[in-house]
Structure formats: structure tokens, C-alpha cells
Amino acid sequence: MSDEENEEISDLSNPDVTTKYRAAGDIVNKALQKVLEACVPDADIVMLCEMGDKIMEEETGKLYNKKDKEGKKMEKGVAFPTCVSVNDIVGHFSPLRGESRPLKAGDIAKIDLACHIDGFIAAAAHTIIVGGEKVEDRKADVIMAAWNAAEAALRLIQVGNTNTQVTEAFGKIAEDFKVKPMQGVLSHQLKKHVIDGNRTIICAETPEEKVEEFEFELNEVYSVDIVMSTGEGKGKETDIRNTxxxxxxxxxxxxxxxxxxxxxxxxxxxxxxxxxxxxxxxxxxxxxxxxxxxxxxxxxxEYPVLKEANSETVAQFKFTLLLLPGGTKKITGLALGSLQEQAASTLSVVDEDMKKLLATSANPKKAKKKNKGDKGAEGEKA
Incomplete structure (x- = not known):
């Protein structure tokens, strides 16, 4: 049946689909790295956003240029425009010319972007301290909380685990760093041409905001978004133009x-x-x-520009995961790099379960030799 065929074509069980996701992931990482390198004092945010979009357009433009049987070219390009959101701005700041602002030394900047090839989307975000300064205050705490939460999510998003486990891990790590997961932030399942699939992981569950529990399944793709705040974790609307x-x-x-x-x-x-x-x-x-x-x-x-209370700081990391037969594969997102030294937090993960989890490998290679239960063995086959 045609519906089943379509599902098959757009599933990771099709090697061509996996290849497109990986190619999009490589481009996103390249664009993210270039924008990060350009985040220097006095850099104009609108120029950084334009640079990120241009790199994604140019790089996707080099691939898959044969026309199909109907003479159509494959769709590809930007899947989420480059945003550079600074300090207390939660996200989605991608200004028009004339409404921009320059970066300043010591700013905590969050770069967020995504591209697609044939509708298969790869997304990423990273936080940087502008000017390479070292911070030891709450800014360091929130950056390291977001990073550790991202590392926990990478280890928890495995076939058979649940989205609730991931949300709980965010809460435990935030508590250890005395920060708050940002309310209203969702990680989404990605599908062909769908950046906000119905299966979601909520960053912070509240009585008003809950999501349905589900188990992660083989051949799914997720954009995992972790946003932490030194404030209350509640974004407020601003008078900044939404773009x-x-x-x-x-x-x-x-x-x-x-x-x-x-x-x-x-x-x-x-x-x-x-x-x-x-x-x-x-x-x-x-x-x-x-x-x-x-x-x-x-x-x-609309993707609104929200902000925390003045003088608070928001940090973000985002990456794309493929749930493949050989295990969960992270295809976007950069290493912590110089942030390791710059964000000198005096706090650390103390929750015993989280410490054990973070001590495990994010990419275990020898599971099949150990033969630990059916699920582990199955995960390494095929």
C-alpha cells in the first residue's frame, strides 16, 4: 500500500534516509562551528544569522542535484533559521537588519540552527562565552547544568526507555547546579518535512504543562533541546520583533x-x-x-522571542539523535571544548543515579559480546 511504502521510504530502515540525515548533520555542525568562531566582541548578530543560513544553503546546494523522473530537484536548505540569543533571551532571536545588536565580551550566546536534505532535518544549538572569558558565577553553573543534562539525555534516549526518564534527569541535574530547566521547551521527534513531531520530551513538567509518556523505538529520530536558566525558568514575552x-x-x-x-x-x-x-x-x-x-x-x-528576568542567564545545547539498530547515534552537536575551562562552576552532579549514568559510555561498542539480555543483543544485531 502506498501509505506503507511512504513510511518505509522515510524511515531509518532505509539506508538512503540515514545517509541524508547524516549529510544534513555534517552541514549543521559545520555551520554551527563557523558561527561560533565568528561570535567575537562587536560582531553584529544579524550578520552571524545571515552567515549561518548562507553556509547551510551553500552546503546543501552542493549535494543531490540530479532531477527525479518528473524533472524536479530535491528540496533542501535551511530547516530552522540561525538564531543568536544572548544572556537572558531564551531563544529565536534572528533579527532584521536595523534591529540587531552587537555581541559584547562576556555575553552568553546561544546559537541555534537546522538544515534539511529532502525533508530530513538535522538541528543543533551550542552555548558560547563571547571573548573567551572565564566565568565562575551562576553563568558557569547554568552552562554546566545544561551540558550535563544533554549528556544524560544522550545516554537515556535508547530503545525501550521513556521520555519521562529524560525529563526527570533534567530536573535532578538542574537541582544539583541550583538552576531551573526552562518551562515550555520541548524536544521533538523528527520526521520527513516535520520539525515538531507529536512525540515530545518536555524540559520541565508543570501542573499546566505535561506530555504523554512513551517508549523510544527503533528507527526514530529526535531533536533534543536542553535549556536551563539561573532564574525561575519561565520565559516572558518581550517587545522584540518576532521574526x-x-x-x-x-x-x-x-x-x-x-x-x-x-x-x-x-x-x-x-x-x-x-x-x-x-x-x-x-x-x-x-x-x-x-x-x-x-x-x-x-x-x-510564531516562534516568539522570550526572555528571563533581567540579569538572569539562559544556556542551551541541542543535538539530533538517530535510534539505529547498532544503538543511538548523535549526528549533530559540538564538543564542550574550551567551555570546559571557561565555565568554572564550583558545583557538580551529586545525584548518585545521575553520576552513575554520566560515568557510562555514550557510545558503548561491546554490548553484543557481553550479551546482556535480549534487548542489548537485539540492539547490536542487524
């Missing part, structure tokens, strides 16, 4: 003004299902006018 949107495909409406119709037509042509930045719209005036009318008629989903 990142996604077409709400289930809503149809014929817009009235010419500029709004031009705007939504360009969105449907270039960004039919994945997020985009208003910077990417060819005519900025069309973008500014069109977006307000499109929002009014609920044609767009």
Missing part, C-alpha cells in the same frame, strides 16, 4: 492586500512546511506588511 514563523498548513484564507498575498505566496513556494525568518523574504517591506495580515488570519505559527 521566525512556520506556515500553519491547516489554515486557508485569501488575504486582501497585494503585499500580504505576495508575502504568503513566497512563503508557500519557498517555505511550505518548515520554519523561516522574515530576513529570508526577498522584499523586507513585503515581509513587514504581509506578516501582520497573515498572523491576523492565523496563517502562521
Amino acid at each position: 521566525v514563523y512556520k506556515r500553519a498548513v491547516e489554515t486557508m484564507y485569501s488575504l486582501k492586500t497585494q503585499k500580504a498575498r505576495q508575502f504568503i505566496s513566497e512563503v508557500q513556494k519557498r517555505f511550505p512546511v518548515l520554519p523561516f525568518s522574515l530576513r529570508a523574504i526577498e522584499d523586507e517591506q513585503v515581509a513587514r506588511v504581509g506578516v501582520s495580515e497573515a498572523k491576523r488570519h492565523e496563517l502562521l505559527d
Whole structure:
């Protein structure tokens, strides 16, 4: 049946799909590394965002350029526009020219981006201390909390484990570093052309915000997003212009003004299902006018620029995982690198379960020889 065939084609059981995810992952890591290197004092954030997007466009443009039987080229490019969010800004800061700001020495900057090849998405985010300064205060605590939580997630997202286990680990590690996991932050299952799949891992569960428990399964793909705060862990709306949107495909409406119709037509042509930045719209005036009318008629989903209380700091790490027969494979995300020395936290993981977990290898290679139970053996076969 055609539905089953489609499912088969877009599943990691198809080696071609795995190859596309890995290729997208390599490009994301390259773009992330280049933007991080350019995060120096006085660097303009809008230029950094444009650089990240350009690298992803250029690198995806070099691959898979043969046309299919119908003469169509494969879709590829930016899957989430480059955002550089500083200090108390939680995320999604990808400004228009004229609304940007320069980086300052000592800023805690979070770079977040994603690209896709044929709809197969790889995403990543990393935190940097601008200017290479050493920090020993709460900034160091929040960075190391987010990093350790990311390392715990990498070890817990295995076939048979649950999303609840991951959320609980975030809470335990945050407590040890005396910080808070950010409310409202979700890690999503990725599918072809879907950046926000229904299966989610919540960063911080509250009475108002809960997600359904599930077990991780073979051949799934996840974008794992860890955001920690020195404050209350509650993002508040700002007066900063929101620039990142996604077409709400289930809503149809014929817009009235010419500029709004031009705007939504360009969105449907270039960004039919994945997020985009208003910077990417060819005519900025069309973008500014069109977006307000499109929002009014609920044609767009918004990625708001939220912030913590002033003087608080937010840190983020994000990576993409493939749940393959040989085990969980991390295909994006950079090493801690110089942050190891820069973020000199006096705190550490003290929860015994978390310490044991973090002491294990994130990439165990010898599971099949030990033959520990059916699940372990199965994981190493095929």
C-alpha cells in the first residue's frame, strides 16, 4: 500500500534516509562551528544569522542535484533559521537588519540552527562565552547544568526507555547546579518535512504543562533541546520583533492586500512546511506588511522571542539523535571544548543515579559480546 511504502521510504530502515540525515548533520555542525568562531566582541548578530543560513544553503546546494523522473530537484536548505540569543533571551532571536545588536565580551550566546536534505532535518544549538572569558558565577553553573543534562539525555534516549526518564534527569541535574530547566521547551521527534513531531520530551513538567509518556523505538529520530536558566525558568514575552514563523498548513484564507498575498505566496513556494525568518523574504517591506495580515488570519505559527528576568542567564545545547539498530547515534552537536575551562562552576552532579549514568559510555561498542539480555543483543544485531 502506498501509505506503507511512504513510511518505509522515510524511515531509518532505509539506508538512503540515514545517509541524508547524516549529510544534513555534517552541514549543521559545520555551520554551527563557523558561527561560533565568528561570535567575537562587536560582531553584529544579524550578520552571524545571515552567515549561518548562507553556509547551510551553500552546503546543501552542493549535494543531490540530479532531477527525479518528473524533472524536479530535491528540496533542501535551511530547516530552522540561525538564531543568536544572548544572556537572558531564551531563544529565536534572528533579527532584521536595523534591529540587531552587537555581541559584547562576556555575553552568553546561544546559537541555534537546522538544515534539511529532502525533508530530513538535522538541528543543533551550542552555548558560547563571547571573548573567551572565564566565568565562575551562576553563568558557569547554568552552562554546566545544561551540558550535563544533554549528556544524560544522550545516554537515556535508547530503545525501550521513556521520555519521562529524560525529563526527570533534567530536573535532578538542574537541582544539583541550583538552576531551573526552562518551562515550555520541548524536544521533538523528527520526521520527513516535520520539525515538531507529536512525540515530545518536555524540559520541565508543570501542573499546566505535561506530555504523554512513551517508549523510544527503533528507527526514530529526535531533536533534543536542553535549556536551563539561573532564574525561575519561565520565559516572558518581550517587545522584540518576532521574526521566525512556520506556515500553519491547516489554515486557508485569501488575504486582501497585494503585499500580504505576495508575502504568503513566497512563503508557500519557498517555505511550505518548515520554519523561516522574515530576513529570508526577498522584499523586507513585503515581509513587514504581509506578516501582520497573515498572523491576523492565523496563517502562521510564531516562534516568539522570550526572555528571563533581567540579569538572569539562559544556556542551551541541542543535538539530533538517530535510534539505529547498532544503538543511538548523535549526528549533530559540538564538543564542550574550551567551555570546559571557561565555565568554572564550583558545583557538580551529586545525584548518585545521575553520576552513575554520566560515568557510562555514550557510545558503548561491546554490548553484543557481553550479551546482556535480549534487548542489548537485539540492539547490536542487524
